[in-house]
Amino acid sequence: MHIRGRAWTFGRNVNTDLIFPKMWFRPAYEPGEMASHIMVGIDEEFPNKVRRGDVIVGGLNFGCGSSREEAAACMKEAGIGAVIAPTFGRLFTRNCINVGLPVVVSPGIDGEVTQGDEIEIDLAKCHIRNLRTGYEARLPPMAPESLKLIEDGGIANYTRRVLEQRRQAARGKLK
Amino acid sequence: MHAISKIIAYHADRTSVEVGEIVNVAPDYVMLNDRGAARAAELLRRMGGDKVFDPERIVVVFDHHYPAIRPQDAVSQKKTREWIKEQGISKFHAGEGIGHVIFPEKGYAFPGALIFGTDSHTVTNSALGCVATGMGHSDIASYLALGYNWLRVPEVIRFDLHGDFRPGVYAKDIALRIAQLYGEDAAPYLGVEFAGPLTAKMAMSERLVLCNMVIDFGAKTGYIQPDEITAHYLSQRAPDRRWTAFTSDSDADYGSIVELDVSEIEPLVAVPHDLSDVRDASKLNDVRIDEAVFGTCTGGRIEDFRVAAAIMKGRTLAPHTRMMVNPGSREVYMQAMREGLIDIMMQAGAQVGITGCGPCSGCHQGMLAPAENSITNASRNFRGRFGSPEANIYVASSATVAASAIAGHIVSPAESMSD
Numbered sequence A: 001m002h003i004r005g006r007a008w009t010f011g012r013n014v015n016t017d018l019i020f021p022k023m024w025f026r027p028a029y030e031p032g033e034m035a036s037h038i039m040v041g042i043d044e045e046f047p048n049k050v051r052r053g054d055v056i057v058g059g060l061n062f063g064c065g066s067s068r069e070e071a072a073a074c075m076k077e078a079g080i081g082a083v084i085a086p087t088f089g090r091l092f093t094r095n096c097i098n099v100g101l102p103v104v105v106s107p108g109i110d111g112e113v114t115q116g117d118e119i120e121i122d123l124a125k126c127h128i129r130n131l132r133t134g135y136e137a138r139l140p141p142m143a144p145e146s147l148k149l150i151e152d153g154g155i156a157n158y159t160r161r162v163l164e165q166r167r168q169a170a171r172g173k174l175k
Numbered sequence B: 001m002h003a004i005s006k007i008i009a010y011h012a013d014r015t016s017v018e019v020g021e022i023v024n025v026a027p028d029y030v031m032l033n034d035r036g037a038a039r040a041a042e043l044l045r046r047m048g049g050d051k052v053f054d055p056e057r058i059v060v061v062f063d064h065h066y067p068a069i070r071p072q073d074a075v076s077q078k079k080t081r082e083w084i085k086e087q088g089i090s091k092f093h094a095g096e097g098i099g100h101v102i103f104p105e106k107g108y109a110f111p112g113a114l115i116f117g118t119d120s121h122t123v124t125n126s127a128l129g130c131v132a133t134g135m136g137h138s139d140i141a142s143y144l145a146l147g148y149n150w151l152r153v154p155e156v157i158r159f160d161l162h163g164d165f166r167p168g169v170y171a172k173d174i175a176l177r178i179a180q181l182y183g184e185d186a187a188p189y190l191g192v193e194f195a196g197p198l199t200a201k202m203a204m205s206e207r208l209v210l211c212n213m214v215i216d217f218g219a220k221t222g223y224i225q226p227d228e229i230t231a232h233y234l235s236q237r238a239p240d241r242r243w244t245a246f247t248s249d250s251d252a253d254y255g256s257i258v259e260l261d262v263s264e265i266e267p268l269v270a271v272p273h274d275l276s277d278v279r280d281a282s283k284l285n286d287v288r289i290d291e292a293v294f295g296t297c298t299g300g301r302i303e304d305f306r307v308a309a310a311i312m313k314g315r316t317l318a319p320h321t322r323m324m325v326n327p328g329s330r331e332v333y334m335q336a337m338r339e340g341l342i343d344i345m346m347q348a349g350a351q352v353g354i355t356g357c358g359p360c361s362g363c364h365q366g367m368l369a370p371a372e373n374s375i376t377n378a379s380r381n382f383r384g385r386f387g388s389p390e391a392n393i394y395v396a397s398s399a400t401v402a403a404s405a406i407a408g409h410i411v412s413p414a415e416s417m418s419d
Helices: A070-077 A090-099 A144-151 A155-174 B003-011 B034-046 B071-087 B099-105 B120-128 B137-146 B171-182 B196-200 B204-217 B228-237 B302-312 B330-338 B341-347 B398-407 B413-417
Strands: A002-009 A055-057 A082-085 A103-105 A118-122 A127-130 A136-138 B022-025 B029-033 B058-062 B091-094 B114-117 B131-134 B149-152 B156-162 B191-195 B221-223 B256-261 B268-270 B278-280 B291-295 B322-326 B373-376 B392-395
Touching: A055 A118, A070 A090, A082 A118, A090 A103, A090 A144, A090 A155, A090 B137, A155 B137, B003 B022, B003 B114, B003 B131, B003 B221, B029 B034, B029 B099, B029 B137, B034 B058, B034 B071, B034 B137, B058 B071, B058 B099, B099 B114, B099 B120, B099 B204, B099 B228, B099 B330, B114 B120, B120 B131, B120 B204, B120 B221, B120 B228, B131 B221, B137 B149, B156 B196, B171 B204, B171 B256, B171 B268, B171 B278, B191 B196, B191 B204, B204 B221, B204 B228, B204 B302, B291 B302, B291 B398, B302 B330, B302 B341, B302 B398, B302 B413, B322 B341, B330 B341, B373 B398, B398 B413
Parallel strands: A002 A055, A055 A082, A082 A103, B029 B058, B029 B114, B058 B091, B114 B131, B156 B191, B156 B256, B191 B221, B291 B322, B291 B373, B373 B392
Antiparallel strands: A002 A118, A118 A127, A127 A136, B022 B149, B268 B278, B268 B392
């Protein structure tokens, strides 16, 4: 999986309350609705500034706190190519994988990127590069199961497929 | 193997697992709160699932927005009630309290169990020697459809707690000390076990506070080895429950072991807006308190009410200070009434509300205005968590919150206890 995009940088311990404030929670969302609230806890204008294909670069413990899936889903919906940080909150990591958004652990990356830099990532080769500065680094390999879920477009697609296999198996038994 | 690995292996139908490995596991119970149930049911439909895999393992708790404040919440709760009926889910608790308070109370949490929930503070349950962790809505919807979830086996860090509590110091102060020493990312993706001589004699209520807070320094689950205190708690709560205590094999099962001398800890306060920015309560006397927020899954148990009422008895809130109290469960509320604790707090001027999450994450009444200061025995001082993003939230123990509400500014509870 290959990603290239313009970087938006954020600080340390950015929690999911800030990425997707609770006031925008709804039981069901219209298409585009979640993306229209991305990062508004930090920058109310961010949904208007961000473009499809951009990448988000955070500091240590990016996405800590509440389990809200909207924090990952709003990024996926906004077309974010990848979210990159030295470490992530565990639930945010999990939610990114499950919505099919590349969540890239890159030690020290927060010191190597300034806003607007062009970042290139090759997930299969575990490689990241800052095209403006020439900075390059190897990425810690992602678990193959997680990478596969991301490439498949997330857990919804996986679940649909397994359910379908089960239905076919059940029909097979009936015959 | 660590006990956490053994619990995961057991629920993956495996004899062993390795740290870092991803396995599919079938949990004993999955908690859906009001929002989680509505979203997961919707996502389950979108994934093409019509029936939940096993209705017996699902526990639905209305705690965040119940009773509904907004019409949209009433609509989604109505839909959820219909969905529960249609799916044959019988374990349904509306208005009985916060999921993380009633799970141990009702015996859903037990040693060796694997528990998932649509809320980050699901980790609270791990105080009973189980593996308990939060998940997202798609994640839980996938479980509802398939009967399993993927789980990475975590490395475990152990905190060995030594020494004794100084007067006015509680488990909450230990959690704040860990955040102070090691940061909000003290244990990313890790299991956090509490052990040592102090943990061994710590009451279950205090153990639940410790494990509740592990998510707030990044952990996947907490863990405390089940012992006589655990067995006694379960015998009171769920005498019919059969359970197995798993044990870790050796110190080699830990990524690291940290010694912590609790007798060095003063009553502590995390200041806005960072849980790892922690100061001594006694050095924050110039922080005026507009509102004390008392309750939540961290500080809404009967023991918290006993501690607060002992401090507040015969006293009144400072004239400029208000106090919002939300008991963590119906059982806590009724017990606090029987013991006269609610009476003491109301005599002091506190406003006692419904059971549930309270103002934490904006669930119930008690929002803050810009520039107001709040002190709370909840777990998080995130910007905007109690209303205005311009308000300030200070996180402390139940004792520090009660003492500060009386004083009208932050004080160490040790001072009011020596009066």
